[in-house]
Each structure stands twice: as structure tokens, then as C-alpha cells.
Amino acid sequence: MSFAQLIGDWHALAVLFIAGVVPNQIWRMLGLWFGGGIDEGSELLVWVRAVATAILAGVIAQIVVEPPGALASVPDVLRYGAVGVGLIVFLLTRRSIFAGVVTGEVFMLAGKWWLG
Amino acid sequence: MALPPLDSPQWQSPWRAFAWGLRSITQTILTVVLFVTYLGIGALAHDTHFSLLWALCSTLFVWAGPAQIILITTLGSGATIIQSAIAVTVSAIRLFPMVVSVLPLMRTPTTKRRELIFAAHLTAVTLWVECHRFLPQVPRERRIAFVHGLGCGLVSVCLTANTVGYFLAANLTQTLGAAILLLTPLSFLFSTARNSREVADVVALTLGILLYPLAAKMNSGLDILVSGVVAGTIAYGVHWWREVRA
Structure with missing residues (x-):
């Protein structure tokens, strides 16, 4: 791999800014502009936080339901199963993120190995 | 530490x-x-x-x-x-x-x-x-x-x-x-769930996941926004209702 390959071309970097950085960053800056005046204990903030949590939940669901890249090679039942089994262990271990993530991953890998 | x-x-x-x-x-x-x-x-x-x-x-x-x-x-x-x-x-x-x-x-x-x-x-x-x-x-x-x-x-x-x-x-x-x-959805789900102290947080997380597949059926391109605002608003409603009763 040459040095030039590691740098790439300027066209690709321009695409990164137009398609990636600006569409992503605009929401943070809107949040900064809008959030400047909100009080920490206000009811509006309770609603905003609930919407943030629910949108994040949607992002989680989207990755599992319409998987990107290599994850698409994993059958539906294994993806849903990994989240379900991971969630059960997470709750049984008094909310251990580590236990939940490891269980979900092991379930998916074991299932893939078992299915061949 | x-x-x-x-x-x-x-x-x-x-x-x-x-x-x-x-x-x-x-x-x-x-x-x-x-x-x-x-x-x-x-x-x-x-x-x-x-x-x-x-x-x-x-x-x-x-x-x-x-x-x-x-x-x-x-x-x-x-x-x-x-x-x-x-x-x-x-x-x-x-x-x-x-x-x-x-x-x-x-x-x-x-x-x-x-x-x-x-x-x-x-x-x-x-x-x-x-x-x-x-x-x-x-x-x-x-x-x-x-x-x-x-x-x-x-x-x-x-x-x-x-x-x-x-x-x-x-x-x-x-x-x-x-x-x-697969790490992304697992870690996002469990880290958010761990931080959910109020009933409203749990409702927002659960409904947000369940409503997404429904919203995706509309194929509007704004699925996540639709399911998020609906689920978040219902969760806020639950919070408000509990406050009023308390």
C-alpha cells in the first residue's frame, strides 16, 4: 500500500464533506442554537429527551431490520434472536452492558456456525 | 478509579x-x-x-x-x-x-x-x-x-x-x-436501557423500536423521524399522566 493510496484523492474527501459531514453536523448545530435557551428542569426538555431516546431506538431497529454490509449475510432469526437473548441476559445481570453484548454476539456467532 | x-x-x-x-x-x-x-x-x-x-x-x-x-x-x-x-x-x-x-x-x-x-x-x-x-x-x-x-x-x-x-x-x-x-445495535440498546431511570425512558425506547417497522412500511424516507416523534410523544404523555396523578 503506497502513501498516495492512504491519502486518496481530493474528490473523495469533498464527497465526504457534502454527503457525510454537513448532513450530519447540521443537526448538532441546530441543537446548539435551539438548546441554548432551555432550562435543565423544563417539561420541554423531558419531551425532547424522550424523542431523542425513541429516535435512537429507531436507529437500533433499522440496523437489525435492514442490516448494512456483512450483517445482511446473517439470517433474520439470528439477528432478532441475538438482540432478544442479549436483552434477557442484560436484564438478568442487573443491567450489565458487557454481559448483554457478549451474549448477543455469542448467540449470533454460534448460530452462524451451527447453520454452517 | x-x-x-x-x-x-x-x-x-x-x-x-x-x-x-x-x-x-x-x-x-x-x-x-x-x-x-x-x-x-x-x-x-x-x-x-x-x-x-x-x-x-x-x-x-x-x-x-x-x-x-x-x-x-x-x-x-x-x-x-x-x-x-x-x-x-x-x-x-x-x-x-x-x-x-x-x-x-x-x-x-x-x-x-x-x-x-x-x-x-x-x-x-x-x-x-x-x-x-x-x-x-x-x-x-x-x-x-x-x-x-x-x-x-x-x-x-x-x-x-x-x-x-x-x-x-x-x-x-x-x-x-x-x-x-452487530455491536452497534446491541451496545446502543443496552447502554440506553441502562440509563433509563424513568418509566417514560423505557416507554420511549420500547415503543421507538416497535414503531419503527410500522413507520418503515410508509416508505417516506423519514421513517425514523416519524416513529421517534410518535413514540417519544407517547412516552412524554405517560410521564405527564404520572406527574398529574402524583
Whole structure:
């Protein structure tokens, strides 16, 4: 791999800014502009936080339901199963993120190995 | 490692607070999750024929895992710049309410908006989750410095992971690649669930997941926004109803 390959071309970097950085960053800056005046204990903030949590939940669901890249090679039942089994262990271990993530991953890998 | 008590002289210097933030990355399993996720993003960038510099710039300037994965996979599969930009911006809508809800935790009455720009940039799921956990243990006037330290630490971990992943890419099997991509939904779900103290948080998380497949059926391109606002508003309704009854 040459040095030039590691740098790439300027066209690709321009695409990164137009398609990636600006569409992503605009929401943070809107949040900064809008959030400047909100009080920490206000009811509006309770609603905003609930919407943030629910949108994040949607992002989680989207990755599992319409998987990107290599994850698409994993059958539906294994993806849903990994989240379900991971969630059960997470709750049984008094909310251990580590236990939940490891269980979900092991379930998916074991299932893939078992299915061949 | 425990943070010093709120009245400790340790907090007098903003640089000390920055250093405590930096060191706090060792206090969360999410740092490991981020490392592996960004290893995957580095490998994905390599396999999709993006340069290492490109991958590092995406981490520095986008700083949101799902948006970076979406950007790389859509561009790699031949989508136009406009199509990629729309997919990225829909996934990024969550950053708006996140920034709105996290900034009041670090603001003092004299804080100027420009002092919060970098903290707003650093805000993503991990920082959002960890701010709610760590900031009550940090004196208010040192919170911005602490968050800068925490964020810079996490970004450095991810830049390192990108580089390692980029060079390892040729050795990653499809199964390993799938396991890395599965980390994002698992860690997002459990870290958010751990932070859900009120019933409204649990309702927002559960309904947000259940409503997404329904909203996706409408095929509007704004599925996540629709399911998120509906589920979040119902969750707020539950919160309001409980307050009224109490």
C-alpha cells in the first residue's frame, strides 16, 4: 500500500464533506442554537429527551431490520434472536452492558456456525 | 478509579478536569465497544476502496457511527451523493434532541454559546450516555472541560481503531465483519436501557423500536423521524399522566 493510496484523492474527501459531514453536523448545530435557551428542569426538555431516546431506538431497529454490509449475510432469526437473548441476559445481570453484548454476539456467532 | 469529591481542590484547574475526563474513558465498557465498532468502520472503508485519510476524516468530522457506516455502504454500493446525504441526515436527526438535552447539563448562567460548540460536536450516543452518568459527579463550572477530555479520549481511541482496522481488513472474514456491525445495535440498546431511570425512558425506547417497522412500511424516507416523534410523544404523555396523578 503506497502513501498516495492512504491519502486518496481530493474528490473523495469533498464527497465526504457534502454527503457525510454537513448532513450530519447540521443537526448538532441546530441543537446548539435551539438548546441554548432551555432550562435543565423544563417539561420541554423531558419531551425532547424522550424523542431523542425513541429516535435512537429507531436507529437500533433499522440496523437489525435492514442490516448494512456483512450483517445482511446473517439470517433474520439470528439477528432478532441475538438482540432478544442479549436483552434477557442484560436484564438478568442487573443491567450489565458487557454481559448483554457478549451474549448477543455469542448467540449470533454460534448460530452462524451451527447453520454452517 | 473514582472521581474526586465535588469540593476537592483537584477540580480547581480546567486542565485537571480535562485530564479526569480523558481518564474516564477507562471507566466504561463502551470504550471497548467503540474500539471494535471503529475497527469495523476502518475495515469497511478499506474494502469499499476509501483511503485511510478519508476514514480518519470521517471519524474526526462526522463522529457518529451509524452515519459513517451508512455513508460508506451507500457510496460503496453506487448511490448518488444526494441519496447518501439524505440517508445520513435522517440517521443524524437524533443528534438534535441529544445535543438539546445534554448541553443544559454543562451550562452555567455565564456560559456563552460558542464555548459549547466543541461539546456539541463531540455529542453522540456514547458521550450522551456517559454525560448522564459522570456529570453529576463533576462540579458544574468544570463540566465543559471534563466533556472535552472524555470526548477527545474517545475520538483518539476510534482513530487508532480505524487505522488498525484499515490494515487488518484483508484478514477479516464476513462472519467477523457481521459480528462487528452487530455491536452497534446491541451496545446502543443496552447502554440506553441502562440509563433509563424513568418509566417514560423505557416507554420511549420500547415503543421507538416497535414503531419503527410500522413507520418503515410508509416508505417516506423519514421513517425514523416519524416513529421517534410518535413514540417519544407517547412516552412524554405517560410521564405527564404520572406527574398529574402524583
